[in-house]
Amino acid sequence: MENKQFGQIIMRLIKGGHMSRTETYETFCTILKNEVTEMQQGAFLAALCAKGETEQEIAGAWQAIYELDTEKVTVRTARPLVENCGTGMDTFKTFNISTGASIVASAGGIPMARHGARALTSACGTVDIAETLGVDVECEVSVVAKSIEKTHLGLFNAMSPKTHPNALGRILSKIFFGSTLNIAASLANPALPKFGVRGVYSRDMLIPVSKVMRELGYLRALIVNGVIDESDDLSIDEASVIGPTYCAELTEDREIKEFKIQPSELGISNAKPQELSPHGTKEQEAKAMVDLLRGKGSQTRLYAIALNASLVFYVSGESPSIGDGFEKARKILDSGLGYEQLRRWVMTQNREPKSGLRRLEQVSG
Incomplete structure (x- = not known):
């Protein structure tokens, strides 16, 4: 596709027009192959995000990334x-709630195949905190696969050429705004799991992302958007302990149903919004995560990790309800099993296990 034709697509998006899945696939192939200027690529991503992506557009983007730029692995x-x-x-x-939740869920026996990036729009991304804790985030996908098999936990680095060898890292390292890649690229998981919990930045994305995950072959999924203090303006891409969480569940019979979680229904009270905010440096966040996995630290943060781990227990079928999953997660945190699981992960997803453990011990204090 030439720059002129590519520019015509950008103009269509600016005017609110849509693309089919096939056309989106072809356009993203052009970007991944770097066949048009980077200025055109950035304009396209911004225009598509500003318009608002359809499920067909997200699916087309995912298909291009998965087929052209993802190292596949069997776990x-x-x-x-x-x-x-x-x-x-x-x-x-x-703070990085999903990382804490995944460690707790894996400590409870759920095999977690994670796929994350360094911070683009946040203070400390999934890859950033894992690296600071001592996990080898630049290893081959085969090392991650073995970690999942041995410890039930592994993280594929979406910005590493060992995970996406051709273009994704090039693009993500040069943009500092959210785009369709936040959704489509995160779904391009090398292990291609069929069960998922996905946080989205807006309630408007709950149904579209549910439909995308259904089209991509997910068997069961939970898509959530959490509200902060009943605000119309403040929300998080996690389940919230400060306000209601709006959910769309993809069920095993391929239906999509919506429901709401209220923290009070789980016995969560007196949670403080400011305690959810990042502390500052990656090292401070890592130390706080270690404390939480030992069952210590902010009660608000402990609630947040337990609630989001409960969603994993529920979607996987380990727990019959979110409430049951919440109690399971709290017991894991109270027992300190979360920290033991973190140590196993650091030792296993690592080309240099001793070096990783030294790093963990340094941030643990």
């Missing part, structure tokens, strides 16, 4: 793989 586990992540671009920035 052998007794139970189905589950992934959890957020899109970013939310209006209230939090």
